[in-house]
Amino acid sequence: MSDKPGLLVVGELPDWDFAALAERFTLHHYWQAPDQAAMLEAGRDSIIAICTKGEIGADAALMDALPLTRIIACYGVGVDAIDLEAARARGIHVTNTPDVLTEEVADMAMMLMLAAARNLRLGEAWVRDGSWQTKGAMPLTTRVWGKRLGIVGLGRIGKAIAKRAAAFGMEISYSGRSPQPGVAYTYYPNPAALAPKVDVFCVSAAGGAATRGLVDRAAIAALKPGVVFVNVSRGTVVNEAALLGALREGRIGAAGLDVFLNEPAIDQEFLTFPHVVLQPHAASGTVETRKDMGRLMRENLEAQLDGRPLLTPII
Numbered sequence: 001m002s003d004k005p006g007l008l009v010v011g012e013l014p015d016w017d018f019a020a021l022a023e024r025f026t027l028h029h030y031w032q033a034p035d036q037a038a039m040l041e042a043g044r045d046s047i048i049a050i051c052t053k054g055e056i057g058a059d060a061a062l063m064d065a066l067p068l069t070r071i072i073a074c075y076g077v078g079v080d081a082i083d084l085e086a087a088r089a090r091g092i093h094v095t096n097t098p099d100v101l102t103e104e105v106a107d108m109a110m111m112l113m114l115a116a117a118r119n120l121r122l123g124e125a126w127v128r129d130g131s132w133q134t135k136g137a138m139p140l141t142t143r144v145w146g147k148r149l150g151i152v153g154l155g156r157i158g159k160a161i162a163k164r165a166a167a168f169g170m171e172i173s174y175s176g177r178s179p180q181p182g183v184a185y186t187y188y189p190n191p192a193a194l195a196p197k198v199d200v201f202c203v204s205a206a207g208g209a210a211t212r213g214l215v216d217r218a219a220i221a222a223l224k225p226g227v228v229f230v231n232v233s234r235g236t237v238v239n240e241a242a243l244l245g246a247l248r249e250g251r252i253g254a255a256g257l258d259v260f261l262n263e264p265a266i267d268q269e270f271l272t273f274p275h276v277v278l279q280p281h282a283a284s285g286t287v288e289t290r291k292d293m294g295r296l297m298r299e300n301l302e303a304q305l306d307g308r309p310l311l312t313p314i315i
């Protein structure tokens, strides 16, 4: 048996991460285990660390199954799927990968905004299916530059979106817990107050219990008819039934969505809307950013192993 400490790998990672992690840990690939309970039982006395992903997290049962666990390192900034109370109660550290993915997620938000408003899907199909030749010009779309953008959650990612939107000449406002000192954008206390004021509505708040259903039925109802709706945060932040209703009733002009409830088994109705651009929770998914995320996650794990201060601790 290896003398390296055990690491439970909850979800698939790029091979470059596995190679680097294997230098310090014996890896237990939970996501591939035909019998996950047996893997936990076998690793009970050797696994001291867990690495997981933003959308998978870790629950109390997993922590209890591996009582030697000292750290849960999340490959992602959002730790909403990790039971932080359970980790705290068990003296387990939790780390995430902030900052390194901020600009990437903001790029995705702009891409979804533009693709939805300019109907990238239709234009692409128009060329490919010959409509351009048989029908002539494609139907007109909607402008993004110069429009009013509302950002739900002006954190690191929200600010990076705002920076890009400012270059598009957009007028920016936001909602959040409180107005941010030194921020010149117009503040609204909640999404329902922000919604009627903007042409593009972009959700970038952190997930978790505090923001569950934050973009509620009232906010969806208050959106301007024809609004462009974008979500790059978590499906849980939006009342999805209300969003689906607004899409069904044609109250939303176009949407760009990277996150959903029940990923990857999302509500199939999303697939039926021609004016919705869909992405598979891929906002941080470039080689460059994923390498940075993997490195930061590993550095946290190694710091724990070596008794050094953690780089980006949540707990």
Ligand code: 8YV
Residues within 6 Å of the ligand: 053, 054, 055, 075, 076, 077, 078, 079, 101, 281, 282, 284
């Ligand atoms: C995922 C994310 O973690 O950072 C987050 O919170 O949701 C993403 O970056 C990523 O898809 C890796 O699984």
